[in-house]
Amino acid sequence: MFSAHDHEFMARALRLAERGLYTTTPNPRVGCVLVRDDAVVGEGWHERAGEAHAEIHALNAAGNLARGGTAYVTLEPCSHHGRTPPCAGALIAAGVARVVAAMRDPNPQVAGQGLAQLAAAGIVVADGLLAQEARELNIGFVSRMERGRPWLRLKLAASLDGKTALNNGRSQWITGPEARRDGHAWRARACAILTGAGTVRDDDPRLNVRDVETSRQPLRVVVDSHFETPPTARILEGGKTLLVAAKEDAPKIAALRAAGAEVIVLPNPQGKVDLARLMATLAGRGVNELHVEAGHKLNGSLMREGLVDELLLYYAPTILGSGREMFPLPEIADLAGRRDLKILDLRRVGADVRILARPLAA
Numbered sequence: 001m002f003s004a005h006d007h008e009f010m011a012r013a014l015r016l017a018e019r020g021l022y023t024t025t026p027n028p029r030v031g032c033v034l035v036r037d038d039a040v041v042g043e044g045w046h047e048r049a050g051e052a053h054a055e056i057h058a059l060n061a062a063g064n065l066a067r068g069g070t071a072y073v074t075l076e077p078c079s080h081h082g083r084t085p086p087c088a089g090a091l092i093a094a095g096v097a098r099v100v101a102a103m104r105d106p107n108p109q110v111a112g113q114g115l116a117q118l119a120a121a122g123i124v125v126a127d128g129l130l131a132q133e134a135r136e137l138n139i140g141f142v143s144r145m146e147r148g149r150p151w152l153r154l155k156l157a158a159s160l161d162g163k164t165a166l167n168n169g170r171s172q173w174i175t176g177p178e179a180r181r182d183g184h185a186w187r188a189r190a191c192a193i194l195t196g197a198g199t200v201r202d203d204d205p206r207l208n209v210r211d212v213e214t215s216r217q218p219l220r221v222v223v224d225s226h227f228e229t230p231p232t233a234r235i236l237e238g239g240k241t242l243l244v245a246a247k248e249d250a251p252k253i254a255a256l257r258a259a260g261a262e263v264i265v266l267p268n269p270q271g272k273v274d275l276a277r278l279m280a281t282l283a284g285r286g287v288n289e290l291h292v293e294a295g296h297k298l299n300g301s302l303m304r305e306g307l308v309d310e311l312l313l314y315y316a317p318t319i320l321g322s323g324r325e326m327f328p329l330p331e332i333a334d335l336a337g338r339r340d341l342k343i344l345d346l347r348r349v350g351a352d353v354r355i356l357a358r359p360l361a362a
Contacts, residue, residue, distance in 0.1 A: 002100070009033045009100075014031060014102070014133055016031030016032070016043060017046075018031075018137065019031075022188045023215055024049060025049065025191045027141075028046070029045075029074075029138055029141075030075045031043070031073075032045070032055045032074070033072045034059065034062045034071050034096070035071075036070070042061035043061060044060070044061060054074075055071065055077055056087065059090055067096070069097060070096070070098040070100060071091055072100050072129075074137065075102065075105055076101045076105040077114040078109075078114055079117050088114040092118065096123060099115070100129055101125070102130050108145070115127060140191065140289035143309070144287070150287045151289050151290065151310070152194075152279070152290045152302065154303075154312065155293050155314075157183075157316070158174065159174060161321065164295075165202075165324040166320065166324070167323055172203060175316045176351050178351070179316075180211065181211040187208075187209045187218060187293075188209045189289060190290060191289055192220070192242075192291070193208075193221065193290075194222075194223065194291070194292045195207055195222055195293055195295075196223045196298035198294075198295040199298075200222060200229050200235055201229075204234050205234065208220070217240060218240075220242070221242045222244065225245060225273050227256070229243060229256065231255045233259075236259045239260045241262070246265065246268070266278055272301075275305055296325055296326060299326060309359075310356065311357045311358070312356055344357060
C-alpha cells in the first residue's frame with residue numbers, strides 16, 4: 001500500500017514533529033512534508049499552541065508547488081475551527097492531490113472527519129503509515145483524548161539495591177550529573193510535574209527545568225492532603241504551582257495563595273487526595289504528559305491505583321543497604337502476583353543506567 005518513498009517522507013515528517021517536543025502542549029506534536037514529483041517542495045512542524053499548524057507552514061513554504069502534490073502528515077489534518085482555521089480546508093484550497101496521515105486524530109472533534117473532508121473534495125487519502133511511531137510521539141495527547149487522563153511517567157533514581165533515599169529521607173544525590181541532566185529533558189517534555197508534600201518537606205525542590213534549554217516551564221503539582229507545604233517552599237516560587245489538598249483550611253489556603261499557589265481540594269473517602277479525580281482534573285486542563293518525581297508513599301499510591309503508565313528508572317552503581325524502597329506495595333505470597341514490565345529502552349547515562357519500562361497492562 002505504501003511505497004519506499006512514502007516511508008521516507010513520513011519518517012522525515014516525524015523528525016520534524018519531534019522539534020515541537022517541548023513546546024506544543026496542550027496540542028500534539030505534528031510534522032508535515034509536501035512532495036511533488038518525488039521532491040520535497042515544503043515542510044513544517046507545529047511549534048506551539050495558538051500558532052500555525054504543521055500543514056500551514058508546509059503550504060506556505062511550497063506555494064503553488066503544492067498543487068498536485070502529496071502531503072505527508074504525522075496526524076490527521078484538523079477539520080474544525082480552534083485557535084486556528086482547519087488544515088483540511090487549507091490543503092483542499094491548495095490543490096493537494098494526495099494526503100497520507102500517519103494516524104487518525106483521537107480528538108473527538110476530528111476523529112476521521114479531516115480525512116473524510118479531504119476525500120469528499122476528491123483528494124486521495126490514506127492513513128496508518130508509521131502509525132506506532134506517531135502514536136508514541138504523542139502518547140500523552142492520545143491518553144488524554146482516549147482515556148480522559150494524562151500519560152503518567154514515574155521517574156525514580158535508585159541505588160542498585162533499589163533504595164531511593166536514606167531512612168531519614170535524604171536523596172540528593174544518588175545518581176550523577178548526567179542522569180540528572182537527562183531527567184531535566186524528560187521534565188521539559190512534560191506538561192506538568194507531580195510531587196508530594198513529603199518530597200517538598202525533605203528536599204525543598206524547585207522541580208523546574210534548568211539543565212536543558214526550554215521556552216516554557218511545566219505546571220508543578222503538589223499532592224498535599226493536610227497542608228504540610230510551607231508558603232516559603234521553593235516549589236511555590238515563580239507561580240505555575242497547583243497544590244491539591246484533601247480538606248478545607250481557609251487560613252492555610254489563603255497563605256499558600258498569597259505565596260503564588262493555586263489550591264484545589266479533592267478528597268477521597270479516606271481523607272486523602274483522590275488521585276483518579278486529580279488525573280481527570282489535570283486532563284481537563286490540557287495536561288498530556290505528567291512527569292512524577294515523588295517519594296515512596298505517593299509512588300506506591302499511584303502504583304496501587306493503576307495510574308502509572310511508564311517507569312523512568314535511573315540506577316546508580318552503588319549500594320545503600322538500608323533506606324526507602326521505590327514503592328511500598330502489598331506483600332505477595334506467590335510470584336503469580338508480581339507486576340511484570342516491558343523494557344522499552346536500556347542505556348548508560350554517564351556512570352548510571354537508565355531503564356524505560358511499562359507495566360504490561362498499560
